[in-house]
Amino acid sequence: MNKYLLSVSVLTLATPAFAQEREDLILTSFPRPETITVIATGSETPLSKTGQPVTVITAAEIQSIQGPDITRVLERVPGITITRNGGPGSFTGVRLRGSDAEQVLVLVDGVRLEDVSAPSGGFDFGTLTPGGVERIDVLRGSNSIVWGSAAIGGVIAVQSRDLNGVEASAELGANDSYLADAAAGISGDFGALTLNGGYSRSDGVSAAAVGSEPDGFRQWRVGGRGRVNLSQDLAIVATARYADTRTDIDGFGPPTYLVFGDTAEYQTTRQASGRVGLRYTGSDLTLNTGFAISDTKRDYYDPTFGTDPSFGYKGRSERVDLSGRINLPADFTLDFGGDSEWTRFSSTFDAEAKARLTSGHALLGWSTDRASLAAGVRVDDHSRFGTAWTFGANGAFELVDNLRLRASYGEGFKAPTLYQLLSDYGNAALNPERSKSYDAGLEWGGPYDKVHAAVTVFRRDSRNLITFVSCASLNACATRPFGLYDNVGLARAQGVEAELGARPTDTLHLQAAYTYLETENRTRGTANFGKDLARRPAHALTLSSDWTTPLAGLTLGADLRLVGDSFDNASNTRRLDGYALTTVRASFPLTEKVELYGRVENVFDVNYQTVADYGTWGRAAYLGIRARY
Secondary structure (H helix, E strand, C coil), X not given: CHHHHHHHHHHHHCEECCCCCHHHHCCCCCCCHHHEECCCCCCCEEHHHCCCCEEEXXXXXXXXXXXXXXXXXXXXXXXXXXXXXXXXXXXXXXXXXXXXXXHEEEEXXXXXXXXXXXXXXXXXXXXXXXXXXXXXXXXXXXXXXXXXXXXXCEEEEEEECCCCEEEEEEEEEHHHEEEEEEEEEEEECCEEEEEEEEEEEEEEECCXXXXXXXXEEEEEEEEEEEEEECCCCEEEEEEEEEEEEEEECCEECCCCCCCEECCCCEEEEEEEXXXXXXXXXXXXXXXXXXEEEEXXXXXXXXXXXXXXXXXXXXXXXXXXXXXXXXXXXXXXXXXXXXXXXXXXXXXXXXXXXXXXXXXXXXXXXXXXXXXXXXXEEXXXXXXXXXXXXXXXXXXXXXXXXXXXXXXXXXXXXXXXXXXXXXXXXXXCCCCCEEEEEEEEEEEECCCCCCEEEEEEEEEEEEEEEEEEXXXXXXXCCCCCCCEEEEEEEXXXXXXXXXXXXXXXXXXXXXXXXXXXXXXXXXXXXXXXXXXXXXXXXXXXXXXXXXXXXXXXXXXXXXXXXXXXXXXXXXXXXXXXXXXXXXXXXXXXXXXXXXXXXXXXXXXXXXXXXXXXXXXXXXXXXXXXEEEEC
């Protein structure tokens, strides 16, 4: 226990400064970009005008946290918990307010990155690094009105950088880890163009906790974003991203194929996504329309049986979308949108299957200096299961100066995946998963004020949850010898989120994010009725501190992540112990343009697991250099 008390004292006394210019702390008459979000309504909206809880993480904060592991950034957001099947680069799931990882919608530069090739969809955060990222917006709570399928737990929107100049960084560290990132851009009256790329690799640690063979990973990626100004109000916009990842995995090897341990297996994942469109910004009307594509190919190899893939999956999504806002009289606005998405999926064992989802939504808002209200509706028509309607409303009211009351009601739905519908284990009669989400809270100040505090209570009830059901329980053994997917689940997640941030001086920033979570399986008539949902810890706390010292710009910092106990399985027979992880970091400007940085993760070499039987990294140190021109 003394070592954890020591880590708290480090957090409060010595901490890494954000790579944040001094002027970022100066209030002006213009809204800061970090105080505007599009994740709540689909159009630019001040954070203070939405009743939904939204957190914005800036490029300065991302760079101050350092390293290729984006989950260390996300853990600063209340409501988020992480599970990972091994070391960095392994499959990584992000849960919001106790949702399944597959019930969180992930957008990169406006492109939905649901893995259409995966049995349950979702996105693997092990394939995403923060290199080239400008900001991350996180909305907590169901919001399918604006974003449609998969936004049951919430939405995480990642935006790449617009850059006028050149940036590059490189680091090396434990387990023969290497990271290199670079970005270059140019902007002017004609428009802007930024290209970025990166490479990371590590020997890793054994994915199987009992193993001794290290399981490494490597990834290279390229991306970019561009804009061509056709007029003062009209522009062509385009984004693209490609990532190629190889991850060593463990499995159930010979001779019994029953014991999880070291194997020579590995997985390759190739992701391509992009969008091209038009954006119009007028005084009373904004429009954004385009065509987006997302393509994922995953192959699994076992060198024991040769060099060809043992099996693989392919998934592809093509989407046409239109969204916009109309400013109406009497302080009203109308946010609206429509889209149509075509998806297809195939695997080594499954013939190609296709589906179409066409949607439309409208959100009517009203806002004054002290109050804002919004309510809307969405309709989705799916070629396989039919029509789904979604409703929602939210509001914010300034009770006194700097103190706001927020409340929201949101509905969510998640369309069954093509695998769940049409594979050998599929069920064409599936309905979408549905949720109703409620939250209310008080907020003092803003995220970049001297003091910012917020507390939110929330609850989400989910139904029609899709799970794999054995053939015996369905009397379907004649046609399905192993079973099939079915709508059988009910669940509840509720709790409290708290945030606190303080800037006692221009050079010191302290912050905390805490979540108390209760989850319950509410599926009557099943053996797990009343049990906790798996891998949902009741407590999660992140403490962070960043300090720019008077010593030639030296910055110091630390993070403490405390996670409570949870259960690894639905029957609650296997416990995952809680853990405390401490990271210390520092950076030092060698010149005005060049910075040296370093960190030590898991300072006290804690042995922990987020998924039973899977290994995690121990103490690890890294050193890097960053340059900007």
